[in-house]
Amino acid sequence: MMPTVAGAVPAKRNAWRPRVRRSVVTGVATIVALLVAWWLSTSVLGLVGPARFPSPEAFVAALQRIWTQGYAGGTLIEHVVQSVRLVFVGFLTAVAVGVPLGFLMGYDRRIEAFVNPVFLVLRPIPPLAWIPLAIVWFSLGDASKVFVIFVSAFVPSVINTYTGVRNVRKHLIEAALVHGASRGRVIREVYLPDASPMIFTGLRLSLQASWTTLVAAELVGAFLGLGRALQTAYRDVNTPMILVAMVAIAISGALTTILLARLEKRVIRWRAEA
Amino acid sequence: MSEIVIDKVSKIFGDGGAKPFVAIDGVDLRVEDREFISVVGPSGCGKTTLMRMVAGLETVSRGEIRVAGKPVTGPGPDRAVVFQQFALFPWKTVRENIVFGMRSRGASREERDEAVTYYLRLMKMEGTADKYPHQLSGGMQQRVAIARSYATDPGVLLMDEPFGALDAQTRTIMQEELVRVSKGNPRTVMFITHSVEEAVYLADRVVVMGRNPGHIREVIDVASTRQAERWSEEPIDDVMEKPSFTHLRGQVWRLLREQMGADV
CATH class of the missing domain: 1.20.5 (Single alpha-helices involved in coiled-coils or other helix-helix interfaces)
Incomplete structure (x- = not known):
């Protein structure tokens, strides 16, 4: 720098x-x-043609319908709330486990040696491939969605935190040590801040992965949620409604991403680029 | 009393392995309490390694290093280091950087505020307390790093080519400042540098090292001349034109030249 x-x-x-x-x-x-x-x-x-792509008028009509009467088991708000809730629960659980684990792996080579083999086996499995097993284990309810979100969001959190901690600048650690910092202070005041840009990169990727897997899981089977609305609209060959669901997913995903970016800017306000 | 005793110290990288590399071989050196020594030598002579061993950032392969009578076993705030690349914490303000080491010894809030005011005035950097390092020039950043090390209140200050990354003018100013600062706050200092002028201008004694493997070639006394001619009361440019200075510089230079000749 x-x-x-x-x-x-x-x-x-x-x-x-x-x-x-x-x-x-x-x-x-x-x-x-x-x-x-x-x-x-x-x-x-x-x-x-209207069957391929709806007109704005048809889009607005579909939006009105799902907003007031509801569609595929719920109103638009209910679908959005359901999906956002699951994303949050799955994402936060993954982060709460993944970031500390990645940190430990980066900090201590023994832990890395211990955990890495498990990772090498599990990592190549695409998160979506977990959906069938999740449904067998947890049926079509919330638990199966949270589980697949957890699986997909977990990996980027771990890997990026790990990389961030491994690349903490050595001379900064040394500077802390020669000025008498305890181990706890070195972790809090050097490792965490220096790794935080990478940790946030991990969180961003985890959040994206959460949305991708959630929609996929809801497409496969769900009682409520934006993926469920999308799936129903597809079965009904209701292109305006498909578009409404897609737009709702895009907006929800974008809003959660913005929220995370805000948090990042607050935490890393010392950065030259910020 | 913070004297440094380097007692028959060797550093061997890959000791016990297939290809051990002897970086430093049997170095003996005693730095008196509040003495300022500079260490010069061709690259690869192990001067930085020697300093890092005193800092406790590098282990000693043979022999022992004692500071204030205690064997060095690891890094500690009694031996603060000023690094060539400043090594300020980018996420901390100037104030937070300066008090970093003070917090290690549990200095009170008033004590810390006082130190920040004192060092910013000493470094002629008033009004920068709440800036982040990236908002400062290289020279200013190194001033903060020096203030951080002084504020830690170590018996020993280790400086690893602290002005090596600065441009020529800034470097000259910093050399003068360091003389001024260390006059008011005398410490035992081990100053590693590439520059012969810098070494002679700053130090009480200049340690000239040689390589293959790293060893001490000669130790040249500067303090008697400096005191007799009152160098520290004159601007650096005037000092560097004095015959006594050019004589000492020539002496160090010849020792370094021999080193390089021996290599070819």
Whole structure:
């Protein structure tokens, strides 16, 4: 990490505001253009048939229906709440176990030697391949979803935390030791902060994996949730509803990711790039 | 009393293995309490390894190192190190970096605040207490690192080419500052450097090392000349033009040149 010259930071901060505003304007413009193109190609010009891709009007009608009357066993809010809840439970459990385990593996070679073989065997199994076993074990309820989310979110948390801890800068550890830091202080004040960017990378990947496996698990079998709504819409050949479910998944996933990014920015506020 | 005694110390990497490498062979050196020594030598002479052994960051293969009478068994706050790459904690502010070592010995809040004020004034860095290291220039960062080590209040200060990563002007300023700071806060200092000028300007004695394997070639006394001519009261440029300085510098230079000649 190269030290930056004094004064570079305020300058950067000043440049920050207009740039964000400009990117927001560009982003909004792009979305508006896409929506207009969508409306023109479906409703106005009929370039794409309604069975293949719904018009905006059909989309809004489907949205209204799932919002007020409900669809596939629940209203949109109920589906979203169910899915977000499962993602949170599975993700948090995976992180709560995965980060400490990865930390220990990176910190102590004996633990690494002990755990690594298990990892080598389990890691190549795609998380989705766990779904059948999860259903056999836990049936179609919440537990099976939480289990597969746990399995998929666990691995990136462990691996990235492990890598982060292994790459903690040696001269910083030495600097702490020669200034009398105890083992606990070295862990809290050197290992944790220096590994935290990598730990957060792991959390981000874990969160993405959580959403992917949740939707897949709900597609295979569920009573409620966005994947269930998607599956039902597919069976009914209801393309507007398929689109509604997909958009809902995208927004829910994006919101949880933003939440995590906020947390990361708060924790790693000392970074030159932040 | 924090004297350093290096007693027939050898460092052998891969000792007992198929290809052991002798980095340092039978070094004897005594650094008196509050004496400032600098160590010069061609690269590969083991000067940094020697310092790291005193710091406890490297084990001793043969012999023993004692600081204040106690054998060195590992790193400790009685032997603070200033590293070439500063090694400030990037997630800590200047204030938090300076008090890092003080917290190890349980200094009170008032004591810590006082030290931060004192060292920032001493280093001419008032108003930077809440900045992060990446917001400072290299010279400023190294000042903070030096303040961190001094504030830890060690008997021994070990400096591993602390100005090696700085540009020439900053380096000169830092050399003068170090003389000023160490005059007001005398410690036993072991200063590793590549620069012959720096070694002669700063130290009471200059230890010249040789390589293959690393050993002490000669120890040259500077303190008597410095005191007689009152170097520390004059700007560095004037000191470096004095005949006594150029004479000592030449003496160290010739020893280093012989080293390199012996290599070819």
